[in-house]
Amino acid sequence: MTGTRGRPRERRVDDAVLDATIGLLHARGYAALRIDDIATEAKTAKTTIYRRWPSLVHLVVAAMERALGDRGLSSTGHLAADLDRLVDAGLGPFGAGGSPVLAVALDIDRQRDDELRSIYRRRIIDPVREHAVALVTAAIHRGELGPDVHPRTAVDAVIGGLIYRAAVLAEPVSVEEAKEFWRDVLGMRPPRARDRGTTHDAEV
């Protein structure tokens, strides 16, 4: 049997590299991310990094996954609170500036690596997207949103709209603005933020 033979890997390296990646991502953005810089910052060798992650993009995806943590994928039963929490968890780790979500997707596209694309979808994109769709669907059943709202379309419009502003328009989006944005798109204005538990309350 293999697995325990030879010198074991140092945990320190994984942590340091992942931290360095997130740190540089935060400080300089994805466009300026250089593998040599990550190595220097993590006080390790570039070759050591490549022994763990097959490419820079793989590394970034792993770093994003770790930074996002569990992403508050739970529900309180109130749309406003749930989506606000999602915004906190999703935007927080990467600051107000344009998140790397988009840039990474584009780079994956460039490499034509279908497996990587699927990893990205499964671990970074889909969890948040599906959860948000579920939240919106539940809110419709509860009567917090009208029955004419298309959950998936609405969610894509919100996420896409935020990304668009941050990446294409280069307008840093703050957490507050993001929360206002989804309310505007879904037609829920914040002034009546104290209508907790007041509305219908129908169905499951």
Added chain:
Amino acid sequence: MTGTRGRPRERRVDDAVLDATIGLLHARGYAALRIDDIATEAKTAKTTIYRRWPSLVHLVVAAMERALGDRGLSSTGHLAADLDRLVDAGLGPFGAGGSPVLAVALDIDRQRDDELRSIYRRRIIDPVREHAVALVTAAIHRGELGPDVHPRTAVDAVIGGLIYRAAVLAEPVSVEEAKEFWRDVLGMRPPRARDRGTTHDAEV
């Protein structure tokens, strides 16, 4: 006086290069766009290209501008018809696949060229965006949309959502799907497409 002295530039080159750029963009996408390929395709020299456009991105922006033409920036007075036309003009030239709008924005970001960024905004992004905002605002005044719709937010959500699906989710968006998308986001379903001129008709 200068200007007319020396060998004049060949129009053929401008046209051929722009056409080749759009063609390759359409065929292989922005990620696979190579300046040498453009030169070959246009039957000219790479150096000649650089004498006209300072960088590949500048060239692509110019090519996009030309491909988009006048973009149907006019109004019939009916939101549905106007937005549909905008979709036709905006998606058409680049096919159903993810348009280069996003990738170009990211590359501009990478080069930190503020002047280029401003050119891109002024010539490619803003015209469509501002026009769409004006259309939605007018539709609200007309009563086609409720007064609680935020024009700019709604427009960014629609454009961003479409880009998000095409680029991040890698789901080619057809013209039909794009038209359905904006209707869903704005809460206007197509079945009642014949309510032309029926509603309110208030204000200016």
Added chain:
DNA sequence: TTGATACGCTACTGCCAGTAGCATAACTCT
């Protein structure tokens, strides 16, 4: 001690945008 695997280092390959510099072509002015 041996065998296996990890680490760190230097040096390399490969891709590709953008540049240098030259020979030659095309046009204007005198």
Added chain:
DNA sequence: AGAGTTATGCTACTGGCAGTAGCGTATCAA
């Protein structure tokens, strides 16, 4: 016709950066 000027096309180069090769050394199990 000739001189001055600018464009084209070519080959060859620079430079940034992701990813790789291979070696000496360190750290573990048996």
